Amino acid sequence: MRVPVSWLRDFVDVPVDARALAETLAMRGFETASVDDRPAPPAPPWGPGAAGAGDAVIDFEITANRPDCFSILGLAREVATTWRLPLRTPGAAPGLERQPLGVGESDVVGVTIEDPDLCPRYAAAVADVTIGPSPAWLAARLEAAGVRPISNIVDITNYVLMEIGHPTHAFDLDRLGGHALRIRRAKPGETITTLDGVQRTLEPEMLVIADAARAQAVAGVMGGAVSEVSSSSRRVVFESAYFTPTSVRRTSKRLGLMTEASARFERGSDIAAPLVALERIAALLERLGAGRVVGPVVDRYPAPRGPVTIHLRRERLASLLGVRVDDEDVVRIFRGLGLDIVPAADGWSVTVPTFRVDLVREADLIEEVGRHYGYDRLPPIFPAPASPPAAPDPRVARDGQVRRVLLAAGLSEAFTYSFIEQRAHEAFGLADEAEVVAIANPLSGKFEVMRRSLLPGLTDALAHNRHHQRRDVRLFEVGACFSASAGEVRKAGIAWTGAASDDHWSGTRREVDFFDVKGLVERLGEVLGVPLAVEPAAAPMLVPARAARIVVANPPFAWPALGLLGQLLPAVAEARGLPAADAVYVAEIDLDGVWAVRQALDRAAGTTAEAVAPLPRFPSVVRDVSVLVAAGLPASEVRGTILANRPGGLVDVAFFDRYQGKGIPEDRVSLSLRLTFRAPDRTLTDAEVQRAMDEIVALLAREHGAVQR
Amino acid sequence: MLDADAIERLRAEFLALLNGATTDRDLQGVRDRYLARKGGVIAGLMKEVATAAPADRPRLGQLANRLKTEIEEQLAGRRDALAAGRPVAGAVDVTLPGRVPPLGRRHPLTRVRDRMETIFTRLGFTIVEGPEAEDEFHCFDALNMPASHPARDMQDTLYLASGMRGEAWTPTGPRTHEAQAADIRTLLRTHTSSMQVRYMQTHEPPVRIVVPGRVYRRDNPDLTHSPMFHQMEGLLVGEGISLANLKGTLLAFAREMFAPSSRLRFRPSFFPYTEPSAEVDISCWACDGAGCQQCKGTGWLEILGCGMVHPAVFEAVGYDPEKYTGFAWGMGIERVAILRHGVDDIRLFFENDLRFLEQFPV
């Protein structure tokens, strides 16, 4: 809302310069986009509002709840309240004249409201006019306010619009078929060419102003070209109405047409303003010598609405603001804002005029007092807690722990977009339409579907860094993934390419491999309190035989896979902009799933889960053994076989070597195991340990055809 | 004939020889030449002193002894200097880089969020999180924004093409599959305020929570806009909670988060779910309010929106607005990170360029 300060002076004697005015009103809720100085405009006939060499235009940002301040008058009211100054209202001062108009039936124009829900009030006045240019002072004011002057009649309606905030419209009466104004819904398929020259197709949801034959204006949005006031117009009918905000908003949105009028009607105009606006128009016609109103105003207002009265309690005011405001201040503020206030039980009874559509309950009134009392005068008081704080969301600590582990492993944290292109899902084999959650109104193809996985985004982040001369990139992200069947699930994703560790002068470089990423998965399982294992599995995005799924190790209950890991297919990496020659290892874990397992395990274990075991009292014996087994046999099966039988005194099985090559048959692999034996009640003898070793070798021979080396 | 000059010549000769000694061997040679018991220069000098005229003897003896001491000291110093410059078996070059354990970088948005969480936890707030996929009730209707409300225009929303099952979590833990399936989400939350509603629906007052999280708007990415960003919502509900309490809470936060001298400025504003509402500016920490480039000369930086919870919100969640009052605020995490670190392009936060990420302290 562009406000020339000189125009404001019609209503109130602004006591400060434009910048001070802007700063002060900002603290009353009216932010300023700009303050522009301009030369003194041509003075209006009733004399310059203030002596001075120049003027300024302040561009205020009006919040959606204050349509009354989409006007010079509305802001003048705020100025008057702020500086405790008298406000000159329309009809009460030079330059603000209202020409009293009688209300009755017109013998020239017929006005019918056919849909009073969408148009609760419609007033019209006929005038004989002489079209011409506006005087310089009026044109200058409109221009300063950002409105282009057109002709005296159109300019008068715009002047009143800016001045008191009420939109009106002038029709060329002689272009209205049957001299009729029918306020009705559009007919299906009905069209209108609006003032901007665009032909628009209307819908029955939309309200129009029609003559006997067709739509002549889109109600509250824009007039039609046919009945537009032109240089040949002799008689016009001025419309001054109240349209239902939701209807105007819907129509404006559907047509993609936002106007000065629609902006005001959709936020809520003053239902008492139509007659005032016509009386201002009549006075301006006279002042400009542009014509005169003939006959009475036709005022269709089937269900008149009055002001609303709200009870304001003194105690409530004090307790919500946290400060006691003097009664005189309360009364002064409301009177200044144009509200009636009288004492009532334990407070006041406040009557809200129809132009303040935002004031509907007590809290709204308290804001008005706070606003003009000044938020800066409220003391800052830290509120004492009334109870101990509630337990935090366990995900916060969990995710923090995951972050710390991965950071300490040398991975940096990425934040990637939650929406990705479906093509990325396709590359990763995640494009299943039944699972993908698409965005109905995406901004672009790049952000069209919700990610099912963190890995496409992380891979793109690797590619970005690779394109900026970083060959070694280790990233992770903790974030939500979305799918139709699982809903919103928090996951941790890892993507790693290049060196396994930071380069150092002392060592040789090793490239990342499967076991680097697997190690991270195992470490995460450890810190999250869920032993995780991986088992071979295929995934469309992963290199076969370097792919695995993450499962709960030795689960006491059935549980679905909790994620996957492996080497990204070179074709997938390439599709996302990485060189196919770079090995990229990825992993993804469902953190919510892991957490659910953890809780189930805790429930199963009871409270003893964290109890400390006594330290062993007798020494353990360690023996190594190497066996040849089939090359395709997973090491975990060998270990599983031993642990399942657990011959006397065995407490641990570890692998310390896996060898294939010279001296080993081609389809075989040599596994070296380190076995630890211990008894709780005595030191084991060599003979006992040897017996157990023999048993294990025999067991492996039987189960896996293993041969001791 | 022995005299002081002769002793001084011996001294000069010694120093020249010492300077030429660059190895232990050289040094041993010099030592032998001067200090050998038999045939050494000093031994010879002492004999000469003993045979000098009795009147000169004490003075010459003194000079000779002084020269002997000096030679011993110089030789020892030279020996130490040579030893220092020589590699010792098993020596390390301590100036080579150490083997630093790998350490990744926290994302700058996580750093800011962690700091805020620490402060608010200390102020007695509980951290909770909420779902990013939401329904219209929690995101709008319950926040006093019915379908017809013009405020829904203020934030252009991204909608899901098909309803999605709710998240697997509630504020108190995992939920059943049945409950999850009955709960259908249709949009991406435009603010973390939706979690106010979820939390109040499931908890009785008093409430003191902060809700960090990801939010979405239908904005094309540019220098200052992103279709995805992060907020931290705060909500405090109790009996007798006032706007003055809101000021006290935010001031305590600001002084720890930004600068101990921070001041706040509350400007009246409008949000559908608070009444009264305010925008809050913080005094610029770069210039302490004097005006500088960061604050564009105003001395203030806009930092968050807040207000007293609208009674209609309490009604929507089943709290008695007569008994309880409270306040809420919403703060942009990117906004704080941008101000703190002078980031000039919001898109940098989502490019994950290590050259950017590695600039932030661990």
Ligand SMILES: [Zn+2]
């Ligand atoms: Zn500054």
